[in-house]
Amino acid sequence: MRIRRHPSSPAVSIRELQYQIQTQDSQPQNILEEIVWHKEKEVDRFRDQTPLSDLQQQVAKLSPPQDFLAALRQGKTTPALIAEVKKASPSKGQFRDTFHPEEIAQAYERAGASCLSVLTDQKFFQGGFEILSQVRESVQIPLLCKDFVLYPYQIYKARAHGADAVLLIAAVLSNQDLAYFMKIIKALGMTALVEVHTLEELDRVISIPGVDLVGINNRDLETFHVDLAVTCSLIDARVNPLRDRGILVVSESGIHGPQDVAAVAQAGAQAILVGESLIKQESDESHFASELERMQTKIDRLFNRPAGNL
Numbered sequence: 001m002r003i004r005r006h007p008s009s010p011a012v013s014i015r016e017l018q019y020q021i022q023t024q025d026s027q028p029q030n031i032l033e034e035i036v037w038h039k040e041k042e043v044d045r046f047r048d049q050t051p052l053s054d055l056q057q058q059v060a061k062l063s064p065p066q067d068f069l070a071a072l073r074q075g076k077t078t079p080a081l082i083a084e085v086k087k088a089s090p091s092k093g094q095f096r097d098t099f100h101p102e103e104i105a106q107a108y109e110r111a112g113a114s115c116l117s118v119l120t121d122q123k124f125f126q127g128g129f130e131i132l133s134q135v136r137e138s139v140q141i142p143l144l145c146k147d148f149v150l151y152p153y154q155i156y157k158a159r160a161h162g163a164d165a166v167l168l169i170a171a172v173l174s175n176q177d178l179a180y181f182m183k184i185i186k187a188l189g190m191t192a193l194v195e196v197h198t199l200e201e202l203d204r205v206i207s208i209p210g211v212d213l214v215g216i217n218n219r220d221l222e223t224f225h226v227d228l229a230v231t232c233s234l235i236d237a238r239v240n241p242l243r244d245r246g247i248l249v250v251s252e253s254g255i256h257g258p259q260d261v262a263a264v265a266q267a268g269a270q271a272i273l274v275g276e277s278l279i280k281q282e283s284d285e286s287h288f289a290s291e292l293e294r295m296q297t298k299i300d301r302l303f304n305r306p307a308g309n310l
Protein backbone atom coordinates (compact mmCIF):
# COMPACT_ATOMS: atom_id res chain seq x y z
CA MET A 1 0.00 0.00 0.00
CA ARG A 2 1.40 3.34 -1.04
CA ILE A 3 -1.05 5.52 0.79
CA ARG A 4 -1.30 6.34 4.51
CA ARG A 5 -4.91 6.10 5.62
CA HIS A 6 -4.64 8.78 8.32
CA PRO A 7 -2.19 11.49 9.35
CA SER A 8 0.28 9.67 11.58
CA SER A 9 0.42 10.71 15.23
CA PRO A 10 3.80 11.59 16.77
CA ALA A 11 5.54 8.78 18.60
CA VAL A 12 7.55 10.98 20.99
CA SER A 13 6.41 13.61 23.40
CA ILE A 14 9.31 16.05 23.54
CA ARG A 15 7.51 19.19 22.63
CA GLU A 16 9.65 20.65 19.88
CA LEU A 17 10.27 17.37 18.21
CA GLN A 18 6.59 16.59 18.41
CA TYR A 19 5.83 19.85 16.67
CA GLN A 20 8.24 19.02 13.86
CA ILE A 21 6.89 15.52 13.40
CA GLN A 22 3.33 16.75 13.41
CA THR A 23 3.89 19.40 10.79
CA GLN A 24 5.64 16.97 8.51
CA ASP A 25 3.40 13.93 8.98
CA SER A 26 0.10 15.67 9.31
CA GLN A 27 0.32 16.99 5.74
CA PRO A 28 -0.80 14.70 2.94
CA GLN A 29 2.15 13.73 0.74
CA ASN A 30 0.15 13.76 -2.48
CA ILE A 31 -3.34 14.26 -3.88
CA LEU A 32 -4.37 10.62 -3.39
CA GLU A 33 -3.54 10.86 0.31
CA GLU A 34 -5.44 14.14 0.56
CA ILE A 35 -8.49 12.56 -1.11
CA VAL A 36 -8.36 9.51 1.19
CA TRP A 37 -8.02 11.61 4.36
CA HIS A 38 -10.95 13.72 3.31
CA LYS A 39 -12.99 10.64 2.35
CA GLU A 40 -12.84 9.42 5.97
CA LYS A 41 -14.76 12.55 7.03
CA GLU A 42 -17.21 12.32 4.13
CA VAL A 43 -18.09 8.72 5.01
CA ASP A 44 -18.57 9.74 8.68
CA ARG A 45 -21.07 12.37 7.55
CA PHE A 46 -22.93 9.88 5.37
CA ARG A 47 -23.15 7.45 8.29
CA ASP A 48 -24.64 10.19 10.48
CA GLN A 49 -27.30 10.84 7.83
CA THR A 50 -28.11 7.20 7.00
CA PRO A 51 -26.99 4.28 9.17
CA LEU A 52 -25.68 1.14 7.49
CA SER A 53 -28.76 -0.85 8.58
CA ASP A 54 -31.02 1.56 6.63
CA LEU A 55 -28.87 1.19 3.52
CA GLN A 56 -28.95 -2.59 3.86
CA GLN A 57 -32.74 -2.52 4.03
CA GLN A 58 -32.90 -0.37 0.88
CA VAL A 59 -30.52 -2.70 -0.93
CA ALA A 60 -32.55 -5.80 0.02
CA LYS A 61 -35.59 -4.35 -1.78
CA LEU A 62 -33.80 -3.80 -5.11
CA SER A 63 -33.89 -6.14 -8.06
CA PRO A 64 -30.55 -7.91 -8.65
CA PRO A 65 -27.68 -5.96 -10.21
CA GLN A 66 -26.68 -6.44 -13.84
CA ASP A 67 -23.62 -8.42 -14.86
CA PHE A 68 -21.01 -5.73 -15.53
CA LEU A 69 -18.29 -8.22 -16.47
CA ALA A 70 -20.54 -10.09 -18.93
CA ALA A 71 -21.41 -6.77 -20.62
CA LEU A 72 -17.68 -6.11 -21.11
CA ARG A 73 -17.06 -9.64 -22.40
CA GLN A 74 -19.89 -9.26 -24.92
CA GLY A 75 -18.65 -5.76 -25.75
CA LYS A 76 -20.61 -3.61 -28.20
CA THR A 77 -17.19 -2.49 -29.48
CA THR A 78 -13.70 -4.03 -29.49
CA PRO A 79 -12.30 -3.26 -26.99
CA ALA A 80 -15.46 -2.70 -24.95
CA LEU A 81 -16.07 0.88 -23.87
CA ILE A 82 -16.78 2.03 -20.31
CA ALA A 83 -17.66 5.71 -20.73
CA GLU A 84 -17.30 7.93 -17.70
CA VAL A 85 -19.79 10.54 -16.51
CA LYS A 86 -17.17 12.97 -15.19
CA LYS A 87 -17.84 16.63 -14.45
CA ALA A 88 -14.40 17.68 -13.23
CA SER A 89 -11.03 16.40 -12.04
CA PRO A 90 -8.63 17.76 -9.43
CA SER A 91 -5.94 18.39 -12.05
CA LYS A 92 -8.08 19.87 -14.85
CA GLY A 93 -11.09 21.43 -13.11
CA GLN A 94 -14.48 21.40 -14.88
CA PHE A 95 -14.62 19.82 -18.34
CA ARG A 96 -17.64 21.73 -19.66
CA ASP A 97 -19.89 24.68 -18.78
CA THR A 98 -23.16 22.79 -18.56
CA PHE A 99 -23.32 19.27 -17.27
CA HIS A 100 -26.49 17.18 -17.69
CA PRO A 101 -25.64 13.68 -16.50
CA GLU A 102 -28.81 11.99 -17.81
CA GLU A 103 -28.34 13.38 -21.30
CA ILE A 104 -24.66 12.45 -21.37
CA ALA A 105 -25.39 8.94 -20.09
CA GLN A 106 -28.10 8.33 -22.69
CA ALA A 107 -25.86 9.60 -25.47
CA TYR A 108 -23.04 7.30 -24.33
CA GLU A 109 -25.40 4.32 -24.24
CA ARG A 110 -26.82 4.95 -27.69
CA ALA A 111 -23.42 5.73 -29.22
CA GLY A 112 -21.95 2.36 -28.21
CA ALA A 113 -20.78 2.27 -24.58
CA SER A 114 -21.10 -1.21 -23.07
CA CYS A 115 -21.09 0.13 -19.50
CA LEU A 116 -20.86 3.50 -17.75
CA SER A 117 -18.70 4.77 -14.90
CA VAL A 118 -20.15 7.44 -12.63
CA LEU A 119 -17.92 9.49 -10.32
CA THR A 120 -19.50 9.91 -6.90
CA ASP A 121 -16.65 11.72 -5.10
CA GLN A 122 -17.96 15.19 -4.26
CA LYS A 123 -15.03 17.35 -3.23
CA PHE A 124 -12.39 16.49 -5.81
CA PHE A 125 -14.41 15.33 -8.83
CA GLN A 126 -17.70 17.24 -8.29
CA GLY A 127 -19.56 13.95 -8.54
CA GLY A 128 -22.30 12.62 -6.30
CA PHE A 129 -24.57 9.73 -5.43
CA GLU A 130 -27.56 11.72 -6.68
CA ILE A 131 -25.87 11.70 -10.12
CA LEU A 132 -25.52 7.90 -9.90
CA SER A 133 -29.25 7.61 -9.15
CA GLN A 134 -30.15 9.97 -12.01
CA VAL A 135 -28.02 7.98 -14.45
CA ARG A 136 -29.58 4.71 -13.19
CA GLU A 137 -33.00 6.11 -14.08
CA SER A 138 -31.84 7.12 -17.58
CA VAL A 139 -30.05 4.07 -19.05
CA GLN A 140 -30.24 0.26 -19.18
CA ILE A 141 -26.54 -0.66 -19.31
CA PRO A 142 -24.50 -1.64 -16.19
CA LEU A 143 -22.98 1.11 -14.00
CA LEU A 144 -19.72 1.36 -12.10
CA CYS A 145 -19.57 3.49 -8.96
CA LYS A 146 -16.27 5.35 -9.22
CA ASP A 147 -15.11 6.47 -5.79
CA PHE A 148 -12.39 5.94 -3.20
CA VAL A 149 -13.79 3.01 -1.23
CA LEU A 150 -12.37 2.68 2.29
CA TYR A 151 -15.32 1.00 4.09
CA PRO A 152 -18.01 -1.59 3.30
CA TYR A 153 -20.54 1.18 4.03
CA GLN A 154 -19.62 2.78 0.69
CA ILE A 155 -20.31 -0.47 -1.18
CA TYR A 156 -23.86 -0.62 0.21
CA LYS A 157 -24.32 3.06 -0.61
CA ALA A 158 -23.20 2.45 -4.20
CA ARG A 159 -25.65 -0.44 -4.54
CA ALA A 160 -28.47 1.55 -2.95
CA HIS A 161 -27.97 4.18 -5.66
CA GLY A 162 -28.08 1.64 -8.49
CA ALA A 163 -24.44 0.61 -9.08
CA ASP A 164 -23.73 -2.82 -10.57
CA ALA A 165 -19.97 -2.59 -10.02
CA VAL A 166 -17.64 -0.87 -7.56
CA LEU A 167 -14.07 0.35 -8.00
CA LEU A 168 -11.49 -0.84 -5.45
CA ILE A 169 -8.10 0.92 -5.61
CA ALA A 170 -5.17 -1.32 -4.63
CA ALA A 171 -3.02 1.71 -3.70
CA VAL A 172 -5.34 2.57 -0.81
CA LEU A 173 -6.45 -0.87 0.42
CA SER A 174 -4.58 -3.70 2.13
CA ASN A 175 -4.87 -7.22 0.71
CA GLN A 176 -7.07 -8.11 3.64
CA ASP A 177 -9.46 -5.24 2.88
CA LEU A 178 -9.44 -6.03 -0.84
CA ALA A 179 -10.35 -9.68 -0.20
CA TYR A 180 -13.05 -8.74 2.35
CA PHE A 181 -14.59 -6.01 0.17
CA MET A 182 -14.62 -8.38 -2.83
CA LYS A 183 -16.65 -10.86 -0.75
CA ILE A 184 -19.21 -8.20 0.12
CA ILE A 185 -19.41 -7.02 -3.50
CA LYS A 186 -19.95 -10.60 -4.74
CA ALA A 187 -22.48 -11.35 -2.01
CA LEU A 188 -24.48 -8.36 -3.27
CA GLY A 189 -24.31 -9.82 -6.80
CA MET A 190 -22.07 -6.98 -7.97
CA THR A 191 -18.70 -6.88 -9.77
CA ALA A 192 -15.45 -5.47 -8.37
CA LEU A 193 -13.13 -3.57 -10.69
CA VAL A 194 -9.77 -3.69 -8.92
CA GLU A 195 -7.48 -0.86 -9.98
CA VAL A 196 -3.68 -1.05 -10.08
CA HIS A 197 -0.93 1.24 -11.31
CA THR A 198 2.27 -0.69 -10.53
CA LEU A 199 3.54 -4.22 -11.02
CA GLU A 200 3.67 -4.69 -7.25
CA GLU A 201 -0.02 -3.85 -7.02
CA LEU A 202 -0.86 -6.13 -9.95
CA ASP A 203 0.98 -9.01 -8.25
CA ARG A 204 -0.89 -8.37 -5.00
CA VAL A 205 -4.22 -8.33 -6.83
CA ILE A 206 -3.57 -11.45 -8.94
CA SER A 207 -2.89 -13.36 -5.71
CA ILE A 208 -6.34 -12.56 -4.27
CA PRO A 209 -8.91 -15.29 -5.00
CA GLY A 210 -11.95 -14.27 -7.03
CA VAL A 211 -10.46 -11.26 -8.82
CA ASP A 212 -11.76 -11.41 -12.40
CA LEU A 213 -11.70 -7.76 -13.50
CA VAL A 214 -8.59 -5.60 -13.19
CA GLY A 215 -8.21 -1.97 -14.22
CA ILE A 216 -4.77 -0.69 -15.10
CA ASN A 217 -4.75 3.04 -14.46
CA ASN A 218 -2.41 4.82 -16.86
CA ARG A 219 -2.58 7.83 -14.53
CA ASP A 220 -0.45 7.91 -11.42
CA LEU A 221 -2.92 9.23 -8.84
CA GLU A 222 -0.04 10.63 -6.78
CA THR A 223 1.36 12.85 -9.56
CA PHE A 224 -1.36 12.84 -12.29
CA HIS A 225 1.27 11.81 -14.80
CA VAL A 226 -0.34 9.73 -17.60
CA ASP A 227 1.47 7.12 -19.65
CA LEU A 228 -0.30 4.48 -21.77
CA ALA A 229 2.85 2.37 -21.60
CA VAL A 230 1.76 1.46 -18.06
CA THR A 231 -1.01 -0.76 -19.49
CA CYS A 232 1.35 -2.31 -22.03
CA SER A 233 4.21 -3.03 -19.64
CA LEU A 234 2.05 -4.45 -16.82
CA ILE A 235 0.12 -6.80 -19.14
CA ASP A 236 3.35 -7.78 -20.83
CA ALA A 237 4.98 -8.63 -17.51
CA ARG A 238 2.08 -10.85 -16.36
CA VAL A 239 0.47 -12.19 -19.56
CA ASN A 240 0.37 -15.79 -18.37
CA PRO A 241 -1.07 -15.38 -14.86
CA LEU A 242 -3.67 -12.95 -16.24
CA ARG A 243 -4.69 -15.42 -18.94
CA ASP A 244 -4.62 -18.46 -16.65
CA ARG A 245 -6.86 -16.71 -14.14
CA GLY A 246 -9.23 -15.52 -16.90
CA ILE A 247 -8.87 -11.91 -15.75
CA LEU A 248 -10.31 -9.25 -18.04
CA VAL A 249 -8.14 -6.13 -18.18
CA VAL A 250 -9.49 -2.60 -18.53
CA SER A 251 -7.08 0.13 -19.60
CA GLU A 252 -8.04 3.31 -17.72
CA SER A 253 -7.30 7.02 -18.31
CA GLY A 254 -5.56 9.16 -20.90
CA ILE A 255 -7.17 7.50 -23.95
CA HIS A 256 -7.75 10.22 -26.55
CA GLY A 257 -7.73 8.76 -30.04
CA PRO A 258 -7.79 5.65 -32.22
CA GLN A 259 -4.01 5.16 -31.88
CA ASP A 260 -4.38 5.03 -28.10
CA VAL A 261 -7.20 2.49 -28.36
CA ALA A 262 -5.18 0.38 -30.80
CA ALA A 263 -2.09 0.47 -28.55
CA VAL A 264 -3.81 -0.76 -25.40
CA ALA A 265 -5.94 -3.29 -27.33
CA GLN A 266 -2.81 -4.63 -28.97
CA ALA A 267 -1.25 -5.00 -25.52
CA GLY A 268 -4.22 -7.16 -24.46
CA ALA A 269 -6.72 -4.79 -22.83
CA GLN A 270 -10.24 -6.05 -23.59
CA ALA A 271 -11.91 -2.89 -22.35
CA ILE A 272 -11.13 0.82 -22.03
CA LEU A 273 -12.35 3.40 -19.54
CA VAL A 274 -12.62 6.87 -21.05
CA GLY A 275 -13.67 10.13 -19.41
CA GLU A 276 -12.04 13.38 -20.38
CA SER A 277 -11.67 12.94 -24.15
CA LEU A 278 -15.40 12.18 -24.53
CA ILE A 279 -16.77 14.67 -22.03
CA LYS A 280 -14.54 17.67 -22.69
CA GLN A 281 -16.05 20.63 -24.46
CA GLU A 282 -13.99 21.41 -27.56
CA SER A 283 -13.95 24.90 -29.04
CA ASP A 284 -15.31 23.65 -32.41
CA GLU A 285 -18.28 21.76 -31.01
CA SER A 286 -21.01 24.34 -31.24
CA HIS A 287 -22.32 22.90 -34.52
CA PHE A 288 -23.45 19.67 -32.87
CA ALA A 289 -27.21 19.68 -32.64
CA SER A 290 -27.41 17.28 -29.72
CA GLU A 291 -25.39 15.49 -27.09
CA LEU A 292 -26.08 12.23 -28.93
CA GLU A 293 -24.63 13.58 -32.16
CA ARG A 294 -21.57 14.81 -30.29
CA MET A 295 -20.93 11.54 -28.49
CA GLN A 296 -21.63 9.47 -31.58
CA THR A 297 -19.03 11.43 -33.54
CA LYS A 298 -16.46 11.18 -30.76
CA ILE A 299 -16.98 7.46 -30.16
CA ASP A 300 -16.93 6.76 -33.92
CA ARG A 301 -13.59 8.57 -34.09
CA LEU A 302 -12.23 6.71 -31.08
CA PHE A 303 -12.93 3.36 -32.73
CA ASN A 304 -11.96 4.57 -36.17
CA ARG A 305 -15.31 3.65 -37.66
CA PRO A 306 -17.26 5.49 -40.32
CA ALA A 307 -19.52 8.23 -39.00
CA GLY A 308 -22.91 7.07 -37.75
CA ASN A 309 -21.96 3.41 -37.99
CA LEU A 310 -23.77 2.07 -34.94
Ligand SMILES: O=P(O)(O)OC[C@@H](O)[C@@H](O)c1c[nH]c2ccccc12
Binds near residue numbers: 254274275276
Ligand atom coordinates in the same frame (compact mmCIF):
# COMPACT_ATOMS: atom_id res chain seq x y z
O1 LIG B 1 -10.59 11.16 -17.96
P1 LIG B 1 -9.70 10.04 -18.38
O2 LIG B 1 -8.27 10.41 -18.47
O3 LIG B 1 -10.22 9.38 -19.63
O4 LIG B 1 -9.78 8.94 -17.20
C1 LIG B 1 -10.97 8.26 -16.86
C2 LIG B 1 -10.77 7.39 -15.61
O5 LIG B 1 -9.86 6.40 -15.92
C3 LIG B 1 -10.29 8.23 -14.42
O6 LIG B 1 -11.29 9.15 -14.12
C4 LIG B 1 -9.97 7.39 -13.17
C5 LIG B 1 -9.35 6.19 -13.15
N1 LIG B 1 -9.24 5.72 -11.87
C6 LIG B 1 -9.77 6.62 -11.04
C7 LIG B 1 -9.90 6.59 -9.64
C8 LIG B 1 -10.56 7.63 -9.05
C9 LIG B 1 -11.01 8.73 -9.80
C10 LIG B 1 -10.89 8.77 -11.17
C11 LIG B 1 -10.27 7.73 -11.81
